[in-house]
Amino acid sequence: MKKIILFDLDGTLIDSTEAILESFYHSLNTHKEVTDVSDSMITSQIGHTLETMFLGLGVREERVAEHVATYKLYYREIACQKTLMLPNAIEAIEEASEFARLGIVTTKTGVYSRELMEYFGIMKYFEVLIGFEDVTHKKPHPEPILTALEKMKSNTQNVWMIGDTRLDLECSHHAGIDAIGVLSGYDNFEQLSTFDFIIQRDVLEAVRTIAKERIK
Template identity: 70%
Template sequence: MKPIILFDLDGTLIDSTEAILESFHHSLRAHGAKISVSDTMITSQIGHTLETMFEGVGVESHAVASHVATYKLYYREISRQKTILLPNAIEAVREAASFARLGIVTTKTGLYSRELMEHFGMMGYFEVLIGSEHVTHHKPHPEPILTALEQMGGAISSVWMIGDTRLDVESSKRAGIECVAVTSGYDKEEQLLTLTDIIKPTALEAVKFIAQRG
């Protein structure tokens, strides 16, 4: 039986920081936000839902939904032009596909994530893609991982998650699977070390580590 490898997206396989920041600031401007929000405030929350991110920078609860809707419309327009693959991302996915079944588990909108992966010619490697609209509870809750595994079905020998934040690590632990944290994204090594010591610099190195573990 092949193992299963689940990949996060932002900070693990792709860098959409420019698209995220531009969309976030666009939404704040469109709604006449009176708060001052720095890029650092935004990037520090990547990995959480958009609702949590907007609340985290001070948007009032009653206005969060409209901010998110505006963000999503704008993000969809610019995401493919302002998102890049991280170094060796394609190589990581191809190598993983040579010995494992693959899925994507992200807190991004699943529809837009699928469009991005199709844009990069990578979606064909993945059996499932679980995005924010596919679950009720998001990372660090285990539901996104468990939903992916349920959809993949069949006999499962071992399951690994590759992600760049503590949300990925905690979600994996709560789902009862292994996780390799990578430092190519938004949490620093010292932050990741609070939850795990299985840390690699990139997704490709994480895949090689999993292959060695069998």
């Protein structure tokens, strides 16, 4: 039985920080409701849903939906040009595909995420991509991982999640699978150490660690 590796996107495989920040500022400037927002206020929330992030920036609940809609329209226009694959990410995907079945589990919109993966020529490596619209409950709830495994017709044995935030690790914990935290993204070592999982420098190190693990 082959292993399964599920990857987060932002901070794990891709760096879309510039596109995210620009899209947030575009929405905030368009609706002129909240001022005095800093880059760190936005990036510290990456991994959460857009709704949660806008609420965290002080947008009133009744205005969140229009902020999200404005963000998404703008983000889709700039995402491909202002997103980068993280160092070693493509190599990690290629190596992982030699011994494991692969999937993506992200809180980003699935449609846009697929467009990004096609743009970089790597969607062909993944059997599934679970995005925001594919689940009712987002990370850290286990539903995104369990939905991916259901589509892959797999149980939770020999399954790994690789992600850069506590949300990824907590989601893995609740789903009952192994996980590796990577330091290429938005949470630091101390934050990821909240969970009793392996922590590696980047996704390539994580993939190579999984490759050495015996199938259970």
